[in-house]
Amino acid sequence: MTVDVTLNVNGRPHSLSVEPTETVVGILRERLGLTGTHKDCSMGVCGACTVLLDDRPVSSCLLLAPQADGREIRTVEGLERDGRLSPLQQAFLTHGAVQCGYCTPGFLMTATALLEENPKPTRSEIVEAIKGNLCRCTGYKKIIEAVESVTG
Amino acid sequence: MTVGDWKEPEGEKFALGTVEEQARWQAEYHRLVRDTVERERAGRGTDVDVDLRTIGMRIPRNDALYKVRGRARYAGNIEMEGMLYGRFVRSQYPHARILKIDISKAETAPGVKGILTAAEIPDDRLLVGPISDDTPILARDKVRFAGEPIVAIVAETEQQAEAACLLVEVDYEPLETVITPEQALAEGTVRIDPEDGNVITDLHHSQGDIEIGFTEADIILENDFETEPIDHCFLETPAGVAFVDSDDVLTVLVCTQYPHYHHKQLARVTGRPMERVRVVQTVVGGAFGGKMDNTVECASALLTLKTGRPVKIVFTREEVFTATTKRHAMKIHQRLGATKDGRITALDVRNLFDGGAYRSYSMICSGRCVIHAGMPYRIPNLRVRHTAVFTNHAPSGAMRSFGVVKVAFAMECQLNELADKLGMSPIEIRRINGLVDGDHTSTGQTLTDVGLLKSLDAIEPIYEQRQKDLAGQSNGTRRRGLGIACLGYGIGYSGVRNPSTARVRAEADGTVTAFCGTPDIGTGSDTSLAMVAAESAGIAVDRIRVVSGDSTKTDDSGPTSASRTTYFSGNAAHIAGQDFKQQFETAVANKLHAPREEVRLQEDSVIARNERMTFEEACRLIGDEIDGIGGYGKFDPDIAVNILTFEGNPYPTYVFATHLVEIEVDTELGTTDLLKAWCAHDAGTIVNPTGAEGQIEGGVAMGVGQALWERVVRQDGYIMNPHYRDYLLPGAKDVTQEIESIFVDTHDRTGPYGAKGVAEVSLIPIPAAMASAVADAVDARPSHLPMDAEYMLGLLNGNGA
Incomplete structure (x- = not known):
């Protein structure tokens, strides 16, 4: 079974068909090529996979893709403005x-x-x-x- | 033979980005460095050594630009067309014979493209190891720890590989499990290793006459100390990518401290000539001694050869805990004798190491523990016996200081108790016994440029002031305490020559590359080496790009370990930089038909016959002949130690330090907080203060973890806390920001610009200093690491020590 979701990542919408149990960190890294979000403990303790979900920091290893459907995700790749570091x-x-x-x-x-x-x-x-x-x-x-x- | 069409992903070794992006980042880095240099120069005034143009500046790291963008090329971030993903089937038993391995169900599982078992690996290629080839790539007849790899599977996705692993059926015949070192040594215990039984090594060392030493003593302290195993907890789990490129070179991109070790090993394991194997270090997400053993390298290489497709393997955090090396659990029995006036007369040490299932770096750690027994003090009569044994735990290996942190824990605790018993201050007792220039170590080495007493001098006034400030404040259930500990630590391999080399070359467009063998494992060593090479060549630091950790492009210069990179590779970069400068000046002189002595390369330009030209102009003038200029530097100090007598000069130089910590113990909860740390280091000249402070601050944090919480909990051979939820790491709230790094004014005559190094050593005194501070606060002496709440409550109730 898959579900269709739209993840808005760094201002760009991505329509994806996902397993309900797929995590956002996996989608960012494996499907969108955004490997700046790192994976380590996979249980929400280390913070290496932190992204902003509607401006709030969350562990993307514990965030399932359907939970992020239609919401704004920001990753480290989205911090620069016009090629300049924040x-x-x-x-x-x-x-x-x-x-x-x-x-x-x-x-x-x-x-x-x-x-x-x-x-x-x-x-x-x-x-x-x-x-x-x-x-x-x-x-x-x-x-x-x-x-x-x-x-x- | 498998010839791949696989191309290494494009881009810089360290960055994931298009050519345009990388050019932009590089330009940004140049601006940043130039601004830094200008600012620092303006602030230097006239009282500094104006000849040093770069050394001592806070030059930003050359890899941070990628890292803050999330574009660093960690191995786990590399994707390639056609890639397969690997997982391991691991032993369910700590000690068992393998009766049968049935892979038939896994073979037909969805997505599976290749399965590797030990049966396919020839006998002479099966065993690997950093010091002794004793660890099977995959277990064949027997498993020696729970978590040992038995089968490796690659599939189209990681999930498919994981699912297929669950379909592998292994029949075991469980064997008696050896849990403690005492059990390992007991008569009649099952033998873990076919050759050596249960003893990895049993070392003896003595100097003077221990009996006479104790006869001369007015006071003898006899105590036992114990430390638990801990994990490196580098945040990046081991990861690697293997493929055969279009030139038929087996290429492994991997996070490692020592690519050249894997290079030699992979050539043997695959039966390929060394020029058909290449190992390239990727950006390393922390190592601390834990990335010098085989983890993913051999299995990924064999599976890429088997399948003809690129293979990526990334460990999970649980795999790191269960299957990679640990810091040795250690027991220390110490007798220390001294005269009434505080002079040490004798030290008798008995060490016992839990080496785990395979040898890994147990020999190296053991040797270092023997040589560092009694450091950094004058011990006229010394006896050390150190035994490392096999148990059915994950192998114990190298970790920051190779065991010396535990040796220091025992020694410094003893010394502080001695000071208390004799009514002396901890500073005074160290001043009486501390090593100074001209002293001999226990191996008979004569020391020079010893900064130990300078580090004590730096700490003394702070200690006295804090003592006054705290007087009378410690009462009730929250008790403050101060603790002092010192360290002395040898730089580089113990008693074995370990040369570093460097090569410096220029291109016609004025770019300069320094090829250095020791890789940057996250400490910033590439930036330090660029600074040294630039200083010696007389060119701007941002002009130099460092290429390190590539088995094809750089020479084998040993691993980045043992705090050796600044000193060993720094010296090599210095010599190579000078050689480059000489050759470059000669080439310009030849072109201008000028006398050689009238041409000078300095401050990034060439002065020839009193006229100045830019470095780029000089490169253009030299033209094609620039290819013939190759600055070469090799640093290979003459060190040797007799492994039987421990006589000799095991290290080319030693670093020293004194740490002071202030802690608070909650006597109701048993918890301890570090409030402030003052760390005075004799590290020689500081190449990059920002980097050196970073090493000290990180070492303090790691020391706090080891002192207070960190412990791999094992039961019946199984690890009970293989994740961060139950293995507690220090977070920002647990580590004080009040860490003061003090660099005492020392200059090592053999170091590059007088530098020695920092790295591992900042960790070493912290557990000892904290234990001493606890003793000061609660009037009971801890003898166990970690001093967690449970242990502390036992200690406070009088039954813990």
């Missing part, structure tokens, strides 16, 4: 917030949602926002500093 992406670059980079897209999406909702978060609000994203390389300090640097 200020947050730029800050990750210059603050050394990127090491192996596998967690980076997830952090960028989580922090993007935070800054859109709350352009001037305090340090503890930043920490609270990113607590669901794991990073094994950086110790988080430079990620937090990067987010802080683009606040208001």
